[in-house]
Amino acid sequence: MRVDEFDYSLPEELIADRPAPERTGSRLMVVDRASGEIAHRRFSDLPTFLQSGDLLVVNNTEVIPARLLGAKRGGGAKIEILLLEERSPLLWECIAQRAIRLSPGTIVDFQDGSHCEVIEVLGEGRFLFRFHPRGDWKEFLETNGETPLPPYILKRRGDLSEEDRLNLRSLDKDRYQTSYAWRPGSAAAPTAGLHFTKELFAELKEKGIAQAQVTLHVGMDTFAPVTVDQVEDHQMKSEWCECPPPTRLAIYSAKTYGGRVVAVGTTTTRTLESYSRQGWPEEPIRTDLFLKPGDEFQVVDSLITNFHLPKSTLLMMISAFMGNDLRVRAYEEAVAQRYRFYSYGDAMLIL
Known part of the structure; x- marks a missing residue:
């Protein structure tokens, strides 16, 4: 596969340079892989699409002032x-x-x-x-x-006044961090988790949706461009991650009783799929797993993610999960509907 197959055109004004006023106020594109249907909702509507017995898995890493x-x-x-x-x-x-x-x-x-x-x-x-x-x-x-913001956010803020940049920098300390982060170590946020609040978690729990955690400390390699022409020639850098025993047990329980494992973000997905491929070891591992079209997902049944950069490994992972044709159609619709893209942007739920 050529890397160029994962390129797309994005108007610069759709790159979000700041968070939505409210975490759960972000837009949510809901994509059904079975039917190909696409719906447009708010992130606060997430409980509507999940059911009792499902397991929501998040990455609990905390962004440090790196x-x-x-x-x-x-x-x-x-x-x-x-x-x-x-x-x-x-x-x-x-x-x-x-x-x-x-x-x-x-x-x-x-x-x-x-x-x-x-x-x-x-x-x-x-x-x-x-x-x-x-x-x-x-x-x-x-x-x-x-706070180590991605380069594209800093570029978008380049024309702002110094006062506005300082105000946004103060906002970043809170909003470029998930509400459940507690293990310091990341140079970038696991951005799919930025949309969650304690109130939303409580609503999900009341509906019978279980929650579990993994840890993968996100590095700035997340934003590194793919420099080869062929997807298969790209080599991922190794990262440390951990899937603790309670999470492994929760996954087994959900699978046994017919629930879905819903991964919050690509880092959570990479952790779970890496552990599965390494035989579910007890200890933390290092992973250089590169999920691309043609690869099967052994653990994750549904995925919550943001909208990713063209020709990025994250976009390739999403294409592997939902099929590249459907991904292309979803991204074209997101641009047409003026969704906000990248780290501070809107979210997608892939069912």
């Missing part, structure tokens, strides 16, 4: 560091932008007197940094870090 701005010691050159993955306490794999001549031993200083040191050059703009915070790690991030 974008850090420092200065190279001895020269003062500004360096932007994006935290990707914690290797061990205070040892992080990072992307460093404007990282001219960084080498092992280079020190980067931060405004509060903390610093980090380059331990290893990993290539492709990636480095291993050891951090030396003045205080605990959480305090260091709150002082020196910013």
